[in-house]
Amino acid sequence: MKIRNILSVLFVGLLFTSCNSEEEVQRGNEDGRDISFSMTLTLGEVTAMTKAGGDIAEGYTYSTEDEVKVNNVVVAIFNEANGTVGECLEYKSVAFDGGIPNSTVTIDGKTLIAYKIDNIQAKTGKVRIVAIANSTHYEDLARLGTTTYENLKGLSETVSGGTFDASNLVKVGELAAYDLNTAVTSISVPMTQLAARIDMKFTVDEEPETVSTTDDTKVTNQWFYTVTELTVKNINQKSDLILLGRDNQYDDAFSTAKDITLQNGVALPFYTYEKLNTTLTPLSIYVTGDLQKIQVTTTFNEDMTIQNVTKGSIIEEEKDHSYKYEDFNPTTALEGCTTNGIIHGNRYELTGKISMKTQRINFTVSTTPWEGVEKFVVDVVIADLKYLFVRETKVVMANITEYKIEFVSSSDVTVEMPTNATYEEYYLVKGKITKRTGTYYPNSYYSKWTDENRHKKDQYPEIVAVGKQGYITIKSSLPVNYFPKEFVFGIYNNDGLKVPEIIVDQYPAQYLEGKVSETAGPADVPDGDRNPNIFTITVKAAGNLIIGDPSTIKNGVRVTKDDAFSAELVSPKFVVASRFGAVGTGTYTYSKAVERCKKYWERLEDGTYYEAGTWRVPTLAELEFMNTVQDASPAVNYLFNTNGTYWCAMPYWYYDFGANKRNQFTNNASSQKADGIRCVRDLY
CATH class of the missing domain: 2.60.40 (Immunoglobulin-like)
Structure with missing residues (x-):
């Protein structure tokens, strides 16, 4: 090249x-x-x-x-x-x-x-x-x-x-x-x-408001954009182009060490060494600043040329407007010389024009030689580079089964498949439910499918990348056990270059994350020794569920609304009390269950404290969903009693985990008692 x-x-x-x-x-x-x-x-x-x-x-x-x-x-x-x-x-x-x-x-x-x-x-x-x-x-x-x-x-x-x-x-x-x-x-x-220089300036697309005019003075109100923070990513910090015929080197990122304030239309210069045009690591610029309306007084000479411009105080201000330009890849012809990227000795002017009506910014780039008018041209040969660029090395697949990552390489690539995929797994050890790392392998690894391993079928990912440029295609079935899946793979090329660790986290539509609890109260019949785990449930996509906020505040305490509509809602993210919150079977009326959740608290082993006044009685739909989770995932076995009945917030309804159905007390309801109450707490 x-x-x-x-x-x-x-x-x-x-x-x-x-x-x-x-x-x-x-x-x-x-x-x-x-x-x-x-x-x-x-x-x-x-x-x-x-x-x-x-x-x-x-x-x-x-x-x-x-x-x-x-x-x-x-x-x-x-x-x-x-x-x-x-x-x-x-x-x-x-x-x-x-x-x-x-x-x-x-x-x-x-x-x-x-x-x-x-x-x-x-x-x-x-x-x-x-x-x-x-x-x-x-x-x-x-x-x-x-x-x-x-x-x-x-x-x-x-x-x-x-x-x-x-x-x-x-x-x-x-x-x-x-x-x-x-x-x-x-x-x-x-x-x-040896460096290229990049000038930045910002203008506001809004006509000044004329306040007053005399023969030699004009007062206007004008909008300005004052930059408070600037970050530049993928700047090239190293150059091998000291003399002719050298190849390029690239480094990661540069961020300004201090805040920089600009006035409207004033250029901010920064520098970078030679950088080839690339869609994977383009120079990316991020600015945050304040839109300010300022009164400006302009005085004129007799020939109406400007004598002086004075800025007054800020009249109006809109703080923290952030803009980004993530694809600074100029390809420009200069007097018959084509620059393919950012070339040393050139000057690039990036102008951001902000619209007050839309609050959007339009960026334009112009290229001129950094030096003067007289020029001669020298060929600079950039040797063939060995390279392997992958756009993302940390991927989140949220309720999707396919994802593509762009790559470009100096030679053909090969995918290094993961040893396995992993997830949170809970199993019984000496009568106690304990967390460990579960594994998914290719289907050929398993001799037969049983109730214990059926959830592992088709869970090992398929990853394909071919050639020198294109996409790494990741295909992975959604987990069926309600726990996120993670796998790590690599990619290398024939030049010996390698990206060893590309991490993929895949989340099903609804998923659980577990931590270990330590204690809870008011203590009734705590049973945390058998299952000390407390689970957070996140609902990213509804499926058959209706996602909503079923809670309200009464007398400074969060409670669940008890109407029929709210009974069908599932919180988008909530934590379920652990077995430390278990109560004596058949001892709780509806009103007693509501009062318990108002006073309930729980402390986790990592020091997290969920205080009283933030817990509530679950909705009927939330209990039904938790029963589905418990039936489908051995991981949360015994979080609820498998044959127990649990109060919901709508009087006098409960959910029967043994019969997998809803039910309602009709006779002498105020004195009727369900087997238990398990409080929940919203996390949003």
Whole structure:
């Protein structure tokens, strides 16, 4: 793959002198030196930086003082013949104290800061000139007596923690087949920023309201978007493109370490190293900010040009509006040069236009060279990469049986199937229901189906991925035992790359999650020693159930509504009291059951405390559903008495777990007693 890099030869003079610098000279070959000259490193002007990123450098329209700063530089001159780079003729490192310039240069009527290096010695003839400024390897390079072209070409630059320092941006330059002769007294080497810069600005699509107007003053109310938090993901922190013909490296993410405040229309710059266009790890930008209506006073000169703009106080504010741009993958042609992704030396302007009517944002991206107007084009060859990208490594399948994950690979892929799938399993150990990890294997693993293992049939997943690009297709039957299923698989390619752990959690329409309880009260006939587990029931999809809130607050206490409609409702998420809340069989009337749930509490082994006043009597539909769960899943065996009758909230109805049916007391109902009461607590 070839990507062209646009370099500028607009002479922004970075002329180096020894007056305020430390200079060390190393020579590759003293013999035959017949020329001495000075060198000017040139860097084209940045085309869209604003004061949001720092003070504008003297003589520049947009570039900041930090961005044009050179703190140190390494210069090497090599013999070159017919495109082959040979011995090092001159090797020099220069460090500048604070990057302070000592000279100026005038270009196109602009006076620009400058640095200068004097007394560079070499042989006449064809040479290759290389300059690297602000390298993270500077100290190591400065200690060298000489170097080779391949050594410089093999350098990589990595920023620490993803944070690019605008005052120490790496700049590189290279002149091939330069003809050194005795008439040469100075040389200009075009430099390019190794990073790309991305500018962001936000505007609000709302016409200003005119408050008042005079001959020289206009007062308006205008909407602005003030950013309070910015996060950038999938920034590239490493570049191997120091010189030509290197391949790329990618790193994970960069998030700003502090909140950043912007004014409407003001650009926010940040940097990234070269990044190929990819649908899997595009540069993603997330902003949160406040929409603010502010009174703005504009004064005019006699010719009606703007004299001054003053912002007043905030009139109206809408806080915490969040927007995202998750597919920053520009593909743009620049004067015949196509950029396939984010290319160093280019500037990308991302503009977000917010509509006050819809509260939505429309993003647009424009691309321009970071450097100046005059350009020459150099081919940069990015070597074939070995890669394997998987869009998701943590998947939730909520009441679905098929899921697809996008992948792209440098070679054909193979799925590494899971050893098994797992779930919460409860079994009897010495008279006590205990939790362990249950397993699902392929059907061929089981010799026959029994009541104990029938729920494991067809529960092992099918996972398929073919070729170099496409989808990993996951097919998995929904669990029938009311417990979520989890499995972990991997994927690898023929280049030896592997994503070892892709985790899938699959949830049925209704499912249970268990914890261990410790105690409950008021104690009646606690039976937690036999089954100390407390289960949370989540209903994601109704099926034959009617999901709703059956509760209300009376006298500061949560109770279940006792009408016929509420009796058919099932809470979307609730916890069922454990066996620590068991009561004496046949001792509870309806009214006594209601009072018990008002006072009930339970404490779990992990310290979780469900206080009194938050529990209620279950609905008839909830009892019916819990009976279905208990019949279908050995995991919750003995949560309820298998032949017991339990009160519901609608007088004087109960559910018979033995007969699997609803029933109602009709004679002398107030004195009738069901076998038990099991309270529930909503968790939403």
